[in-house]
Amino acid sequence: MRIAVDAMGGDNAPDVNIEGALMAVDQIPDGDSIILIGDESVLKERIPSKYIESGKIQLVHASEVIGMDESPVIALRHKKDNSISVMAKLAANGEADAVVSAGNTGACVAACQLRMRNLPGVNRPGITIVMPTSGGPVAVCDVGANVSCKPINLYQYAVMSSLYMEMMHNIEKPRIGLISVGEEDSKGNEMVKKTRDLLRGDKRLNFIGNIEGHDLFKGVCDVAVCDGFVGNIILKVSEGLIANIVKVVKEEIQNCKSIIIKLLALKFKSAFKVMFKKYDYHEYGGAQLIGVNGTSIICHGSSVGRSICNAILAAEKLRNEHLNEKIVDFLEKSNYQGAANGQ
Amino acid sequence: MRIAVDAMGGDNAPDVNIEGALMAVDQIPDGDSIILIGDESVLKERIPSKYIESGKIQLVHASEVIGMDESPVIALRHKKDNSISVMAKLAANGEADAVVSAGNTGACVAACQLRMRNLPGVNRPGITIVMPTSGGPVAVCDVGANVSCKPINLYQYAVMSSLYMEMMHNIEKPRIGLISVGEEDSKGNEMVKKTRDLLRGDKRLNFIGNIEGHDLFKGVCDVAVCDGFVGNIILKVSEGLIANIVKVVKEEIQNCKSIIIKLLALKFKSAFKVMFKKYDYHEYGGAQLIGVNGTSIICHGSSVGRSICNAILAAEKLRNEHLNEKIVDFLEKSNYQGAANGQ
Structure with missing residues (x-):
């Protein structure tokens, strides 16, 4: 499993995101990895090289950051290469299995909804x-x-x-x-x-x-x-x-x-x-954006390293225990039919 | 000014209502009076006779009480002689200038709206x-x-x-x-x-x-x-x-x-x-039911004597300083016309 973490999100970025990733990286199973998204030159300096070399932590560059108080709609439109959009795109393209961000909540919700689409049956x-x-x-x-x-x-x-x-x-x-x-x-x-x-x-x-x-x-x-x-x-x-x-x-x-x-x-x-x-x-x-076709955890802006670590571990669990499959199955058998194909 | 107080309303009735009325009675101006509504035989025993004789406190009998957890609609329909309805009727008939109750909030709102009607211009x-x-x-x-x-x-x-x-x-x-x-x-x-x-x-x-x-x-x-x-x-x-x-x-x-x-x-x-x-x-x-054609203060169910006293004094002030007249005047001059005649 690959968990994409927005390194630039939250009031205390990138410090707490890096700290959280480093706390989590030794707790996730072999073969799983964390993808940190943000200013690659900054991240490279802060991540011990053994994790980069082993592929346990991968870095993906994003040149822009959406501020916590920015209007999500305007920011998403004008900052094309922001870390949240890059993160959501990785999930949409199948390059990440789950995403975690402590950034601008409105932008996270909008980007994940736009890129990841809904689960079948979820309106x-x-x-x-x-x-x-x-x-x-x-x-x-x-x-x-x-x-x-x-x-x-x-x-x-x-x-x-x-x-x-x-x-x-x-x-x-x-x-x-x-x-x-x-x-x-x-x-x-x-x-x-x-x-x-x-x-x-x-x-x-x-x-x-x-x-x-x-x-x-x-x-x-x-x-x-x-x-x-x-x-x-x-x-x-x-x-x-x-x-x-x-x-x-x-x-x-x-x-x-x-x-x-x-x-x-x-x-x-x-x-x-x-x-x-x-x-x-x-x-x-953190909070979960529930109903999207993927796993998306949105952390509080004031998250500390421990919160980011817990969010990464929660994403692992949700994915491993197939929450989304259970939701789709439950809604398929419901008398109240929602959207047919996640539109 | 005559202020009608629901003696039977609230978690600690009639004690706190009697206590509050007795705390307030010496603070209201000469000529003003408090009307206590409830079981007259109980109230008579508890109110010092000097207040009854001087007319500073008047008693009005109500044989029924609406419980705090009763459904307002059903209770108002079946308990015709409940203290809240008797109180609202006094205001509607011009026999009281303001009402105060710590009783069932839903019943108070419904009874006051029904009996007192709305201020002109208020929807x-x-x-x-x-x-x-x-x-x-x-x-x-x-x-x-x-x-x-x-x-x-x-x-x-x-x-x-x-x-x-x-x-x-x-x-x-x-x-x-x-x-x-x-x-x-x-x-x-x-x-x-x-x-x-x-x-x-x-x-x-x-x-x-x-x-x-x-x-x-x-x-x-x-x-x-x-x-x-x-x-x-x-x-x-x-x-x-x-x-x-x-x-x-x-x-x-x-x-x-x-x-x-x-x-x-x-x-x-x-x-x-x-x-x-x-x-x-x-x-x-307490809270004010604002926009009715009268003065109606709804106290918290857990009110103590001091809350009831303060509510009585607040009703005095609202009435004396003509809050309702100011509301009607303001709305009359508004570009957004509401109800024409308090219907």
């Missing part, structure tokens, strides 16, 4: 992220690939994310919740109501009904589906709120006149470290 | 809540009154919430953000794009453009508008996440074997108290 790919909660990990799909969803899209997100959680988190018959504004059947907008009928109609799914925003953190479900507009807002509100709480606690401690409390704060760090390890985004590697 | 009322953040208070509208919005609804939510923040939080020209999935104009679904044009077209508004979920906590805007489906999820995700963090921290501290850390936790309480006071939901009293 639109979605982004699945795994949120760590005290009730266990919860996959949320879609968090931003598709902001104008139809019920068939949400049904397919439920199918794909359910198979994903079975495989990646060893959850048997994952419980699927549909995000709405109340638990009763009468609650929700038109799309929610129609999606509920589709999910209820497929007895192979473990559908538990509507869930509300706060249920995400209560361990009531393993998979939560919503359209990309709502999912993106859930993700960003969660990130924003946590960052806000951390900021407020820091300020309160700094403003605190008692030296003792300041010292105690340091002592507390260890307890917080234990806690955050359990709920650490980086443990999960 | 659909919305629920405005004020979220406390380290960047200052942010009004979010709608958080659940209207899950299938049109652009004109969002425009009106922006107008009404902006006037609300000017009045209640003394913010001059409140900055209005439109919740979307990216800052660029190209981002968002069709409704967001059409709403943006309406907001941009009214130069009396201080519209700053699209905002993302995490921006809510960064102090970039004073008002954030979205449809009731998205807003409800923002509210519930925020509440759920905070509850989850508190739970995790508690568990980590309990599981911690070090006695010293446990003792430190107690010391930390004071720092947390200072912090939470700033970000305390109860300080704001």
